[in-house]
Amino acid sequence: MSRGILIIGAGQSGMQIADSLREDGYEGVITMVGDESIAPYQRPPLSKAYLYGEADEESLQFRNEKFYADNRIDLILGDAVVEVSLGETGGSATTASGRVLSFDRLALTPGSVPRKLDIPGADLDGVLYMRSIADARSLKSRWEAATNVVVIGGGFIGLEVAAVARKAGKNVTVLEGADRMMARAVCPITSEFFKNAHERRGSNIVLNARIDHFEGDGSRVTGVAMQDGSVIPADIVMVGIGVLARTEVANLLGLELANGAILVNEFAETSNPLVVAAGDAVMLPNPTGADGLVRLESVQNAVDQAKAAAKTLVNQREPYRAMPWFWSDQADLKLQIAGLSTGYDQTVLRGNPDEDAFSVLYYKNGRLLAIDCVNQVSDFMAARRCLTNGQTIDPAAAADSSVALKTLITD
Amino acid sequence: MPQVTYILPDGSETTLDARDGDSVMETAVKNGIKGIVAECGGACSCATCHVFVDEAFADRVGGPSDLEDDMLDGAACDRRATSRLSCQIKMCADFDGLRVEIAPKQV
Numbered sequence A: 001m002s003r004g005i006l007i008i009g010a011g012q013s014g015m016q017i018a019d020s021l022r023e024d025g026y027e028g029v030i031t032m033v034g035d036e037s038i039a040p041y042q043r044p045p046l047s048k049a050y051l052y053g054e055a056d057e058e059s060l061q062f063r064n065e066k067f068y069a070d071n072r073i074d075l076i077l078g079d080a081v082v083e084v085s086l087g088e089t090g091g092s093a094t095t096a097s098g099r100v101l102s103f104d105r106l107a108l109t110p111g112s113v114p115r116k117l118d119i120p121g122a123d124l125d126g127v128l129y130m131r132s133i134a135d136a137r138s139l140k141s142r143w144e145a146a147t148n149v150v151v152i153g154g155g156f157i158g159l160e161v162a163a164v165a166r167k168a169g170k171n172v173t174v175l176e177g178a179d180r181m182m183a184r185a186v187c188p189i190t191s192e193f194f195k196n197a198h199e200r201r202g203s204n205i206v207l208n209a210r211i212d213h214f215e216g217d218g219s220r221v222t223g224v225a226m227q228d229g230s231v232i233p234a235d236i237v238m239v240g241i242g243v244l245a246r247t248e249v250a251n252l253l254g255l256e257l258a259n260g261a262i263l264v265n266e267f268a269e270t271s272n273p274l275v276v277a278a279g280d281a282v283m284l285p286n287p288t289g290a291d292g293l294v295r296l297e298s299v300q301n302a303v304d305q306a307k308a309a310a311k312t313l314v315n316q317r318e319p320y321r322a323m324p325w326f327w328s329d330q331a332d333l334k335l336q337i338a339g340l341s342t343g344y345d346q347t348v349l350r351g352n353p354d355e356d357a358f359s360v361l362y363y364k365n366g367r368l369l370a371i372d373c374v375n376q377v378s379d380f381m382a383a384r385r386c387l388t389n390g391q392t393i394d395p396a397a398a399a400d401s402s403v404a405l406k407t408l409i410t411d
Numbered sequence B: 001m002p003q004v005t006y007i008l009p010d011g012s013e014t015t016l017d018a019r020d021g022d023s024v025m026e027t028a029v030k031n032g033i034k035g036i037v038a039e040c041g042g043a044c045s046c047a048t049c050h051v052f053v054d055e056a057f058a059d060r061v062g063g064p065s066d067l068e069d070d071m072l073d074g075a076a077c078d079r080r081a082t083s084r085l086s087c088q089i090k091m092c093a094d095f096d097g098l099r100v101e102i103a104p105k106q107v
Helices: A012-023 A065-070 A133-143 A156-167 A188-200 A248-253 A299-313 A377-388 B024-030 B055-061 B066-073
Strands: A005-008 A030-034 A073-077 A081-086 A091-095 A100-103 A105-108 A112-114 A148-152 A171-175 A204-206 A211-216 A221-226 A231-233 A236-239 A243-245 A261-263 A275-277 A282-285 A325-330 A333-339 A346-352 A357-364 A367-374 B003-007 B013-017 B050-053 B083-085 B098-102
Touching: A005 A012, A005 A100, A012 A030, A012 A299, A030 A100, A065 A073, A081 A248, A105 A248, A105 A299, A133 A236, A148 A156, A148 A231, A156 A171, A156 A188, A156 A325, A171 A231, A188 A204, A188 A325, A188 A333, A188 A357, A188 A367, A221 A236, A275 A299, A333 A377, A357 A377, A367 A377, A377 B066, B003 B024, B024 B098, B050 B055, B055 B098, B066 B083
Parallel strands: A005 A030, A005 A105, A030 A073, A105 A275, A148 A171, A148 A236, A171 A204, A261 A282, B003 B098
Antiparallel strands: A081 A091, A091 A100, A112 A243, A211 A221, A221 A231, A325 A333, A333 A367, A346 A357, A357 A367, B003 B013, B050 B083, B050 B098
């Protein structure tokens, strides 16, 4: 008897696996377990539209109740798998509340959790993170009353929250430990632009920041104390210093990990052939076809890798190939990135950063690898298509922003 | 609740009740309408929720912003006079009865 497919983790990837399984014709039982109490929802707006008050919780839901019912997707929310056993033809999982769930195949989409800053005062009220709807509610409930907002970490999430705070008229300080912003994702030109752009909008940006501890009044945070003895006043501290893959269930199963994430092959299969994994918690072969393993914390990867995982589950294995892309909206600055720039040996600047509109193209051996676009959606759309099709753009021609990028695409 | 009708690439039609303030894209995706991909979830970042607005509603719904206009230029399907990204059309009583044709190619 078919016991179906159990999906552990009810985020974007888990939801996509469930959806794709039905689209691929899977007729068996689909059960999805999530430890949050609400149905799968979009996370990206939490640090933008939700904080602005432009999106409410209902609008963030991926699907309505009727969709789950019509597609016979059994959602178990507010519960977590704490035990799992797996034989050669399937297994069973036990949840914290005592449910026993049998399955033929298992999909892990556990996502990630924010990396915590472990310094004195870190447990003071008002020291917040941004990952879940619960995090966003905590931030929002303190938002109106806050005058001084300190953001720790100059990455996407930190800068998005900083932009919303600044637009709301708050005093904003961003503390970045490295010597530039978003250093892991973009080149120095783009980093420098974002530092200047946030400063022009009134935020205080500190690079090479050395934080010592949080100060508080006994219960609430009141400031961030730096190693040089200075104290930056804070009503809210938002910590955005990266995420850690959730591997609790993978560890119960003894699955192979790489760099702390669940290792999968190009078919989204883990080291156990009955178990697939997708999304933020996964280390996967570079989907562009280049060598090496990558971890991609993005909507695009959560969705596209989940589709590959679903194909594997219905025995229509197809290797996962995709051109990664990302976006980050920071007030009036729309950053869009296509491709993976790792290993680039040349950059070409197109447009004028001083006008808040430019692109940086990344090359390796003269071929286009990736692009960062700021308020240049035409460049983004053209380059994304170019990269997806395995084409390139002559670096010598790309700098002339009077010529549309889409007219410069060549094989 | 205002209603919106989707004309799918295969010619079939589906009519849905929309929550006031939800976009035409969100209404479709939440109900599992295929053909509107909406990779970015409504951030006007991907141009994969391209629709053609019925002529009768074109004036009422209005045209795209500059940003959306540039995105539409790069959409997978050639744009038409009434092309819009459905994530940028928020449903309201005034749009009750809206009809949109889903562009046949989104990615």
